[in-house]
Amino acid sequence: MPEGHPSTPFHAWVWLTWMTTLLLCVSLTRNPLYLVVVWLCVAVVHAAGGMGELARGSAPFPFWLSLTIVPLGALLNALTVHVGENVIVTIPGRIPLLSGVVTWEAVLYGATNGLALGIILLAFWVFNRNVSIPAFLRLLPRAFHSLAIVGSIAMTFIPSLQHQYQQIQEAQAIRGKRISGLRDQLSLLLPLLVSSLEYAFQLAEVMTARGFLVSSSPLSQRRLRLAFLGGLGFVMGGWLSRFWGLPPWVAAVLFWGALAVFGALIFLAARQAHFTAYRVVRFRRRDALAMSGTLLLALLLVLNGVHPERQFLDYTPYPALTLPPFAPWVAFLLLGILSPLMVALLPNHDSLS
Amino acid sequence: MIRFREVSFRYATAEQWVIRRVNFDVSPGSFCLVCGPSGSGKSTLLRLINGLVPHFSGGIVEGEIQVNGINPIQVGPAAMSRLVGFVFQDPETQFILDNVEDEIAFNLENAAIPPQQITQHLEETLHALGILHLRRRRLESLSGGEKQKVAIATVLSLAPSILVLDEPTSQLDGQSAEEILSLIQRLARQQKLTIVVAEHRLDRLLHFANQLIYLSGIGEPIRADEPQQVLPHMATVPPVVELGKRFGVRPLPLSISEGQQMVRKLGLERLNHRTSPVGKKQMDSAAGPAILSVEKVSVSFGKTQALSEVTLQLFASQITCLMGANGAGKTTLLRAILGLVPLTQGRIWLQAKEITTTPSWKRARWIGYLPQDPNALLFSETVLEELLLTLRNHGLPQERSTAERILEGLGLSKHALRYPRDLSVGERQRVALGAILITQPQVLLLDEPTRGLDEEAKAKLGDLVRSFRAKGMAILVVTHDVEFMLTLADRLCILDAGRLIDDGAPPTVLRRNQIPPAQLLQLFPDQEFCSVEEVLSTIAEAWSHTLDKSGRPALLAFHSDGNRPHRPESPPEVR
Numbered sequence: 001m002p003e004g005h006p007s008t009p010f011h012a013w014v015w016l017t018w019m020t021t022l023l024l025c026v027s028l029t030r031n032p033l034y035l036v037v038v039w040l041c042v043a044v045v046h047a048a049g050g051m052g053e054l055a056r057g058s059a060p061f062p063f064w065l066s067l068t069i070v071p072l073g074a075l076l077n078a079l080t081v082h083v084g085e086n087v088i089v090t091i092p093g094r095i096p097l098l099s100g101v102v103t104w105e106a107v108l109y110g111a112t113n114g115l116a117l118g119i120i121l122l123a124f125w126v127f128n129r130n131v132s133i134p135a136f137l138r139l140l141p142r143a144f145h146s147l148a149i150v151g152s153i154a155m156t157f158i159p160s161l162q163h164q165y166q167q168i169q170e171a172q173a174i175r176g177k178r179i180s181g182l183r184d185q186l187s188l189l190l191p192l193l194v195s196s197l198e199y200a201f202q203l204a205e206v207m208t209a210r211g212f213l214v215s216s217s218p219l220s221q222r223r224l225r226l227a228f229l230g231g232l233g234f235v236m237g238g239w240l241s242r243f244w245g246l247p248p249w250v251a252a253v254l255f256w257g258a259l260a261v262f263g264a265l266i267f268l269a270a271r272q273a274h275f276t277a278y279r280v281v282r283f284r285r286r287d288a289l290a291m292s293g294t295l296l297l298a299l300l301l302v303l304n305g306v307h308p309e310r311q312f313l314d315y316t317p318y319p320a321l322t323l324p325p326f327a328p329w330v331a332f333l334l335l336g337i338l339s340p341l342m343v344a345l346l347p348n349h350d351s352l353s
Numbered sequence: 354m355i356r357f358r359e360v361s362f363r364y365a366t367a368e369q370w371v372i373r374r375v376n377f378d379v380s381p382g383s384f385c386l387v388c389g390p391s392g393s394g395k396s397t398l399l400r401l402i403n404g405l406v407p408h409f410s411g412g413i414v415e416g417e418i419q420v421n422g423i424n425p426i427q428v429g430p431a432a433m434s435r436l437v438g439f440v441f442q443d444p445e446t447q448f449i450l451d452n453v454e455d456e457i458a459f460n461l462e463n464a465a466i467p468p469q470q471i472t473q474h475l476e477e478t479l480h481a482l483g484i485l486h487l488r489r490r491r492l493e494s495l496s497g498g499e500k501q502k503v504a505i506a507t508v509l510s511l512a513p514s515i516l517v518l519d520e521p522t523s524q525l526d527g528q529s530a531e532e533i534l535s536l537i538q539r540l541a542r543q544q545k546l547t548i549v550v551a552e553h554r555l556d557r558l559l560h561f562a563n564q565l566i567y568l569s570g571i572g573e574p575i576r577a578d579e580p581q582q583v584l585p586h587m588a589t590v591p592p593v594v595e596l597g598k599r600f601g602v603r604p605l606p607l608s609i610s611e612g613q614q615m616v617r618k619l620g621l622e623r624l625n626h627r628t629s630p631v632g633k634k635q636m637d638s639a640a641g642p643a644i645l646s647v648e649k650v651s652v653s654f655g656k657t658q659a660l661s662e663v664t665l666q667l668f669a670s671q672i673t674c675l676m677g678a679n680g681a682g683k684t685t686l687l688r689a690i691l692g693l694v695p696l697t698q699g700r701i702w703l704q705a706k707e708i709t710t711t712p713s714w715k716r717a718r719w720i721g722y723l724p725q726d727p728n729a730l731l732f733s734e735t736v737l738e739e740l741l742l743t744l745r746n747h748g749l750p751q752e753r754s755t756a757e758r759i760l761e762g763l764g765l766s767k768h769a770l771r772y773p774r775d776l777s778v779g780e781r782q783r784v785a786l787g788a789i790l791i792t793q794p795q796v797l798l799l800d801e802p803t804r805g806l807d808e809e810a811k812a813k814l815g816d817l818v819r820s821f822r823a824k825g826m827a828i829l830v831v832t833h834d835v836e837f838m839l840t841l842a843d844r845l846c847i848l849d850a851g852r853l854i855d856d857g858a859p860p861t862v863l864r865r866n867q868i869p870p871a872q873l874l875q876l877f878p879d880q881e882f883c884s885v886e887e888v889l890s891t892i893a894e895a896w897s898h899t900l901d902k903s904g905r906p907a908l909l910a911f912h913s914d915g916n917r918p919h920r921p922e923s924p925p926e927v928r
Contacts, residue, residue: 149463170729173712174722176746208430210507211511278472
């Protein structure tokens, strides 16, 4: 039985931790300077092509996509949020949502939100290219195998979408269409949607013919569905008991009952998921090393989250624009995002296995 | 093993039956070939075997189907997957993972095969298909043929007793198609599988088949029997069979060796050598000025040199075919001509105007380019709108009458208001052709235009291309289809590793470059026959007799057992 994946040097848990830390980071701060540092770190990891063969040939497409969201976010926020002291222009009249002042504060906040979204997109791209689908499936509990398969198939869409986009762009040129502005780009959306749906349909048919997600006996499937409904009934009952003013212990019993039913449901679903694993993936020392950098950062972010003043990550441009705070040591800690890359670049990292 | 009794199927919203009252049996270990024109219901028939129809597509099924004693309609495709391995047309859409080993193992993991056995299953399957060397390869690095082999390996890894292949070569280029057809032949010889395959290229598989199912059209009665019984009723057959039919030979020759035997028995192997008109045509055409000139064009992708100093001229009223192995740079040359890939060196001229730096969307006004997948060009709601869209893109007046005239010429008038993607493969291709021809380009570039077309659609396409030639267009066709090329080309060019290595009359160039020749060139190696009609007229001419009403040489008297004919002493007698 083979060990590990031939084309990725890190355990999937490393990338899961990395991804979770990034999501935590992006959700906790709107300081544009720190977000720029985070974006740069993720971009460097992406540009390095990830760390394995899986990620070879990192495309510029996600870079541009993640950066395109920044001006879009700024524009959308500036046109719809009319708060701030530094006014750029005023949209006259009574146009719903749009009329009012356009401020520099709204522009900056929108751009920051766009940057956060761009980071999430780019990070997902890196995750997708570094974690193979079987590794992704092993990350999830057995009970969610069906869900994981569906998710995995969805993951294959990202590269195919990019390929189809290029094909359609080229086809438009063959038909004499000049693609220059945003409006022209929008004309590609419908063909892209149609071809994506066709691809999805074909893939679904192939997977069905290959017997993916062969369900267990219809009887046990029915039992699982009934148990699920029973669990929902307990939750609903608990909620209604509070609504009707019944003693609190009634709701507590019902909620605990729901928890027990759902626990049993997951246990039974896991027993019914029939699949095996071809590769044995061991967690090695270099995985631990790569994980430690991101874990340290995650710890700092959690501490920041529970700190009553949240002093070192907080920033908002409202109501008046101020310079965002920037602590070099925070920026240094944010470099923890690069830890998988740094470990992969160690000259003798094989000895860490 | 497979039993259909009075089986009919129609889609829920349609009134017409796709297949109607079908009866046949396929015994274990048989090789069953399913053929018929596009849209005749072949795919539906195959999908009924594993229950994809109606479970995946919806629809109404009548009659009884048994596959190894199981009714696929009752148990569904997922449960049938261990019994029936199903391979689809397009290898691109059959994979989830990145590399060959993982893709096959993933299938076995999901079938809950114990991990210790997965390696064994995997290696046995790869070995059986002769692709053990691809085990560690990334799927995106494989050719179309290799991908389709991996798709076959994936389904065979679960050791099904029936292998169903739905036009497995229709989305492949010629060379990849050859690889797959060879593999199917080998599987039929070596494995004890029951194989059911729908395929347009009968010439390669016919002599392996012990059963032939012919669907003549949607809802029409089907014929299912031994090939010798079904072939006489088929409208389009491979040239060697067609010759046998025309000569009245029984049993019909199915392979080249049987065809050669027939030629020997009929005493046709020493026909007088005739000069092909092809070379002459080329000389005549080349006398005029070039419409398109490619001068020392080079293209690189990173460190890979895709084209090296290619020089080529295309002339008015001339069809030039371009052949070469996969990766030789044929498609790149077409794309370079249209400006879809940047040149590292060289210049391109359209008549007297240099267009090397002209953007693609402007070149498209004068150079029509039909890529391998015509679907990529279809965006609009209706066929008519598709043609008008091109005019709109080029800023030309959107004259409905012009579009309608072109649709009429393409035989698409009745489909003018239909959604283009709902049409058959051949019809979609003609819509895409219409969409690029409406600007009346001077040059037409066709990339593998016969991919996925049945014989009838291929013949229609050939007629169309010839009509474009008659209008003065300069045409460049990239193809692997030697039979099609011979019926069409005035001139043949060969591209090898990015270099243009030969250019001349098709049969001569074919011989010089040792390209596997067409069936007729194999039957008559000293001749330059391009069609069965040419063979018959040459025989008639040689014996100074005319053809009878059925196209048979009037004085050839054949015995039903295929004995050598004799030349009567009496004057010609036309029957």
